[in-house]
Amino acid sequence: AQRVTQPEKLLSVFKGAPVELKCNYSYSGSPELFWYVQYSRQRLQLLLRHISRESIKGFTADLNKGETSFHLKKPFAQEEDSAMYYCALGGLDSSYKLIFGSGTRLLVRP
Amino acid sequence: GAVVSQHPSWVICKSGTSVKIECRSLDFQATTMFWYRQFPKQSLMLMATSNEGSKATYEQGVEKDKFLINHASLTLSTLTVTSAHPEDSSFYICSARFGVSYNEQFFGPGTRLTVL
Numbered sequence: 001a002q003r004v005t006q007p008e009k010l011l012s013v014f015k016g017a018p019v020e021l022k023c024n025y026s027y028s029g030s031p032e033l034f035w036y037v038q039y040s041r042q043r044l045q046l047l048l049r050h051i052s053r054e055s056i057k058g059f060t061a062d063l064n065k066g067e068t069s070f071h072l073k074k075p076f077a078q079e080e081d082s083a084m085y086y087c088a089l090g091g092l093d094s095s096y097k098l099i100f101g102s103g104t105r106l107l108v109r110p
Numbered sequence: 111g112a113v114v115s116q117h118p119s120w121v122i123c124k125s126g127t128s129v130k131i132e133c134r135s136l137d138f139q140a141t142t143m144f145w146y147r148q149f150p151k152q153s154l155m156l157m158a159t160s161n162e163g164s165k166a167t168y169e170q171g172v173e174k175d176k177f178l179i180n181h182a183s184l185t186l187s188t189l190t191v192t193s194a195h196p197e198d199s200s201f202y203i204c205s206a207r208f209g210v211s212y213n214e215q216f217f218g219p220g221t222r223l224t225v226l
Contacts, residue, residue, distance in 0.1 A: 032213055044217040090213050096142050102153040
């Protein structure tokens, strides 16, 4: 079955501390992985996708097919990073649909 | 660019009535639109995938006759919750994508439905 697991509901760190939001997926095909972010009172928006291999707002994520993981990392958290983060799995059976994880709330304290 | 709007942003209705929610892509033509449902403090659950001019593809467990989806144009998809009941109360979010290979979805702001 296709599934995305984000084990942490809440991750609280201090400003300047490193951040790692965990994401594991289950899919036997060729996956596309995404991180979406939802800031307070705003809509969901794409943060980054594994195909691009880019760094957005200091965040990076590497697809590890062996461990079926796509963890989101940032070396120095900022207060403005506080938001809800969703990992999503796409590329499913040639469709364009996404399956979302349950989300992790990141709280960066001053 | 790539803005998706939803209307209304919130709606309250009586049990047994039907409610229509619109999803529009404002500055692009959406080849595919998606409808999600989000319960409080939970993730987005995909309800259906909608392609312009064709029938929507519903996810397992989603009642087709309950949640009617119409994708009449490349910029508009509608979700009608028929004979709504209190358990249909939820946050409904649409998203849209364009292009053939680029897989990014652009999300609407969501519609809060409360059924009394």
